Amino acid sequence: MSNPLIGAPHGGELVDLIVSESRAEELRELSLDMESVVLTDPQLSDLELLANGAYSPLTGFMCKNDCRQVLETMRLSDGLLWPIPICLDVQEDAAANLSVGQTVALRDAEGFMPAVMHIKDIWPVDRQAYAQGVFGTADPAHPGVDRMFNTMGSHFIGGDVEVLTLPLRFGFRRLRHTPQEIRTLFKKLGWRSVVAFHTEKVLHRPDYEQTIRAMAHARANLLLHPVIGRIRPGDMDTYTRVRCYLAACQKYSPGSMITLSLLPYTMRYAGPREALLHAIIRKNYGCTHFIVAPCHAGPEAGESCTAFYDPDAAFSLAASYAGELNLSVLQFEDLVYVEEDGAYVPKKEANGRKIRSMTEEEFIKRIQDGKKAPEWFTFPEVAKEMERSYPPKSVQGFTIFCTGLSGAGKSTIAGLVCARLQEMGGRPVTFLDGDIVRKNLSSELGFSKEHRDINVRRIGFVASEITKNRGIAICAPIAPYGATRRQIRRNIETHGGFIEIHVATPLTVCEKRDPKGLYSKARSGLIKDFTGIDDPYEEPERPEVTLDTTDMTPEEAAQEVLLYLERTGYIR
Ligand code: ADP
Numbered sequence: 350m351s352n353p354l355i356g357a358p359h360g361g362e363l364v365d366l367i368v369s370e371s372r373a374e375e376l377r378e379l380s381l382d383m384e385s386v387v388l389t390d391p392q393l394s395d396l397e398l399l400a401n402g403a404y405s406p407l408t409g410f411m412c413k414n415d416c417r418q419v420l421e422t423m424r425l426s427d428g429l430l431w432p433i434p435i436c437l438d439v440q441e442d443a444a445a446n447l448s449v450g451q452t453v454a455l456r457d458a459e460g461f462m463p464a465v466m467h468i469k470d471i472w473p474v475d476r477q478a479y480a481q482g483v484f485g486t487a488d489p490a491h492p493g494v495d496r497m498f499n500t501m502g503s504h505f506i507g508g509d510v511e512v513l514t515l516p517l518r519f520g521f522r523r524l525r526h527t528p529q530e531i532r533t534l535f536k537k538l539g540w541r542s543v544v545a546f547h548t549e550k551v552l553h554r555p556d557y558e559q560t561i562r563a564m565a566h567a568r569a570n571l572l573l574h575p576v577i578g579r580i581r582p583g584d585m586d587t588y589t590r591v592r593c594y595l596a597a598c599q600k601y602s603p604g605s606m607i608t609l610s611l612l613p614y615t616m617r618y619a620g621p622r623e624a625l626l627h628a629i630i631r632k633n634y635g636c637t638h639f640i641v642a643p644c645h646a647g648p649e650a651g652e653s654c655t656a657f658y659d660p661d662a663a664f665s666l667a668a669s670y671a672g673e674l675n676l677s678v679l680q681f682e683d684l685v686y687v688e689e690d691g692a693y694v695p696k697k698e699a700n701g702r703k704i705r706s707m708t709e710e711e712f713i714k715r716i717q718d719g720k721k722a723p724e725w726f727t728f729p730e731v732a733k734e735m736e737r738s739y740p741p742k743s744v745q746g747f748t749i750f751c752t753g754l755s756g757a758g759k760s761t762i763a764g765l766v767c768a769r770l771q772e773m774g775g776r777p778v779t780f781l782d783g784d785i786v787r788k789n790l791s792s793e794l795g796f797s798k799e800h801r802d803i804n805v806r807r808i809g810f811v812a813s814e815i816t817k818n819r820g821i822a823i824c825a826p827i828a829p830y831g832a833t834r835r836q837i838r839r840n841i842e843t844h845g846g847f848i849e850i851h852v853a854t855p856l857t858v859c860e861k862r863d864p865k866g867l868y869s870k871a872r873s874g875l876i877k878d879f880t881g882i883d884d885p886y887e888e889p890e891r892p893e894v895t896l897d898t899t900d901m902t903p904e905e906a907a908q909e910v911l912l913y914l915e916r917t918g919y920i921r
Contacts, residue, residue, distance in 0.1 A: 354541050355532070356675050358633045360406030360429050363528055366464075366512040367400060373513040376465050383454040383465065384446055386439060386506070390578060391615035393457055393516045395435055396464055398614060398630070400512040401527035405633045410437035412470040412507035420482030423622070430673055431629070432622040433483055436505045437466070438474060444504035447471060455510065463516045469508035474501060483619050484657070491657055492648050493618040516613075521591050524611045531572070531610060532635035538605075542569035544638040544679065545631035547645075549576055549616060550709060551590055551735065552597040553727040555684055558693040559640070563679050564606065567638045571607040573598065574631065576614040586843065589738040596730035610634075618648040624663035625670060632676045641667050642681035686725045713739050718918075742918035746776070746816035747846030749910065750809075750837070752828040752889060754881045755867055756859035757852040758898040758906060759825035765907035767823050773920065777820040781808050786826075798878050802833055809837030817844035829880045831887040846919055850910060851892035856881045858899045893917075 358364075368376065388396060398404045406429065411419070416434040418426050425431045439447070447453065449471060455464045480487040480494045489495050518525060526534070535543060544563045548556065552573070564571050575594060577587055594609055601607045614630070617623050623646035628639045644655070645663035661680075668678040683696040685704040696704075707715075707726045712735075716722055719741040722732035749766060751759040760783065767780045787794070790807050794800040805828045812822035828834050834849065841847040859881065860868040871879035878884040894913050896906045914920045 355535060355543065355635045355637055356632075358402065358405045358528070359629050359674070362406060363532075363633065364399075364402040364405040364408055365527075365529065366402075366408060366510055367515070368511050368513065372511070376511060376513055377462070379452070380454040380462055380465065383452060385454045385456050385462075386437070386443060386447075386466070387456050387458060388437075392437060393463070394578065394613045394615045395437075396455060396510065396512075397516050399435065399510060400464065400515055401529075403528050403612075403614075403630050403633050404435055405528070407431075407435055409466065409509035410505075410507050411435055413472045413505070416505065416507070420478060423625075430625075430670055432625040433617065433619060434479070436507065438502035439504055439506055441503040443502070444471060444506070447506060453506075457516060461517060463514055464510045464512040466506070466510045467508045468506050471504055471506050473504055476501070483617065483622060485620070485622075486657055488657070491618070518613065520588060521611060524591065524609055525613070526610045528634045531608070534608065535570075535635050538570075540570045542567055542638065543572050543636045544569045544640060545572045545574050545634065545636035546640050547574055547576065547612075547627050547631070547642075551593045551727075551731065553709070553712075553731065554686070554725060555693060557597060557600060557728075558684050559681060560607075561601075562682060562684075563638070563640050567677065567679065569638055571601070572631070572634065572636055573607055573609045574612050574634070575609075576616060577611040578613075578615050586738070589734060592734045593731045596734055597728060599730060600728055616646065618646060620645070620647050620658035621663045621666040624667045628667050628670075628674060628676055628678060632674055636676070638677040638679055639667070640679045640681055643683070645681075688725075691725075717741055717745075719743075740819075742846065743921050744776075744819065745845040745919070746819040746821065747848060747914075747919050748812040748816050748822040748824065748841050749848050749850060750812070750828070750834070751823075751825040751850045751852055752834060752892075753852030753854060754856060754859045754886055755827055755879075756862045756864050757854040758896075758903065759827075759850075759852045761903045762850070762852060762896070762898075762906045762910065763823045763825040765903055766910050769907065769911055770821055770823075770920070777815075779811075779815050779820060779822050781811060781822060781824045783826060786811075796876070796878075798884065801827070802830060805830075805833055806837070809833075809840060812837070813841045813844060816841050816846070819845070827880050827886070829884065829886045831890070834889065846917075848894065848910075848913065848919075849889055849892040851889045851895045852898060852906075853888075853895050854898045 399407055411434050414426050416436055418424055419431050419434045423432050449468055451468050453466050454462045455466055456462045476498055477487055480497055484491055484493050487494060544567050546560050560571055598609050624641050631639045641664040643660040647658050664680045671678045684693040685696045685699050687694050687699055688703045688705055705725060716736050717739050751763050753759050767778055770778045786808055791804045794804050805826045808824050808826055812824055815822040838847045870876045871882040880886050894910060896909055898906050
């Protein structure tokens with residue numbers, strides 16, 4: 350295929366669903382009497398891409414016939430190529446309030462209304478068919494399938510949308526563009542051929558080299574087009590990633606060869622079909638070439654990416670439609686760093702010479718261990734941004750989360766650890782003591798199962814905020830339920846350390862101690878649902894530290910915790 354020039358969008362016309370100001374005003378008034386459908390972040394991403402024409406020629410969320418055709422044939426009912434349904438799912442109770450012919454307000458979680466939708470179709474989700482069609486498997490081990498079976502609503506609603514305004518986005522607004530804005534920019538710059546580079550990761554040297562080779566091969570400019578879920582204030586990781594892109598952009602010479610733009614798209618991890626959708630989106634943004642990586646849009650990067658899709662399947666599928674799309678599909682080259690050349694070369698040209706490679710996880714571990722970032726892997730400016738966000742453990746925030754039966758010794762140990770850490774100084778320490786939390790954060794809560802669980806989640810939330818801001822949070826709730834503890838761990842580990850201390854003192858010892866007389870009240874039935882008596886305590890599966898305080902002093906127990914912190918580098 351000869352080098353394509355920037356061409357028409359998919360289906361011929363670039364869609365723009367944003368209505369005039371007067372229509373928006375009218376819709377705002379009408380919306381007072383409309384049912385609302387609250388969209389999740391991924392649904393808002395889809396709405397934005399419909400609104401701005403990135404999903405051209407779609408003019409709304411798909412109706413049943415299009416959805417079925419797309420699943421079965423990868424085509425819309427008019428025959429146009431389309432690989433993945435763009436459908437709006439709702440929960441059963443919401444679906445029960447909706448009917449065909451109705452106009453509903455589409456809102457975000459804060460109640461802001463970016464659009465309305467005229468419902469043309471409501472139908473139950475056939476999860477099996479959807480999973481097979483989109484993901485090529487119904488295996489729940491596939492994260493996309495799992496999400497679909499467990500969080501997708503029971504019904505789809507389809508119909509055209511009218512958009513009042515794009516969903517609110519706060520972060521890096523100057524890097525967000527509609528396809529029309531990008532097309533106008535390309536025209537202004539005189540760019541006739543543009544390679545789009547899709548990424549969900551930080552751009553390190555291997556990706557940079559990849560883009561340079563693709564630009565040279567295609568004799569084209571570059572649209573660096575990372576996908577960005579919704580950015581909220583404090584969403585550290587995404588902000589870091591974008592700062593890294595900005596740093597990497599400085600490395601292109603001349604810098605006028607590239608444009609960086611953030612794509613508000615939520616990944617589905619549907620492999621080959623999703624690669625094709627990515628290509629269509631980039632075509633709508635005016636690109637002429639699209640790079641498809643091995644395991645593109647697969648569920649996991651690295652070795653396990655082959656679990657669901659052949660590594661080359663995404664490229665093969667996208668490339669087989671290149672002619673129809675009038676888009677050149679480029680294969681990501683397998684580049685390796687050859688030490689003696691001091692350069693990246695295609696793997697097949699390495700000829701047994703010493704090569705170097707590193708995963709992003711290994712890189713992050715390195716910088717957290719305080720080691721220097723190797724320049725062959727990433728640019729120093731990018732490394733500097735990453736180092737700011739992934740500091741060594743000795744300056745990270747962390748949460749010490751003591752869990753165990755009442756009377757096991759949690760508060761006593763937590764209090765002692767708190768005092769030792771404050772004596773050392775360096776980081777602010779907050780003891781989220783049970784009584785203080787109950788008084789200041791949860792005063793309206795009682796001691797029912799549900800209320801105790803809400804209380805623990807609140808403690809987890811505050812601890813995660815403290816951890817994010819590089820402080821030390823110490824908590825000592827009973828926290829009897831594994832699911833709640835796991836969720837708190839997940840939230841906190843994105844910001845720093847989570848050290849679960851299972852204070853595993855046996856029930857008999859706790860009951861004998863009975864420091865607050867609670868066990869005797871529970872035994873006589875004065876307290877209901879008491880952990881260990883008539884409500885279960887689910888033991889932690891892999892706590893960082895386990896302490897049975899039966900035969901140790903509180904000081905010895907606290908010392909065990911401090912030794913763990915020292916061993917793992919959280920304190921020096
Ligand atoms: P929890 O917070 O787990 O309900 P507390 O710390 O309030 O438990 O009470 C535990 C009781 O056990 C305290 O009276 C404490 O003095 C006593 N105790 C005895 N040995 C230990 C130990 N090694 N660690 C912690 N507490 C201990």
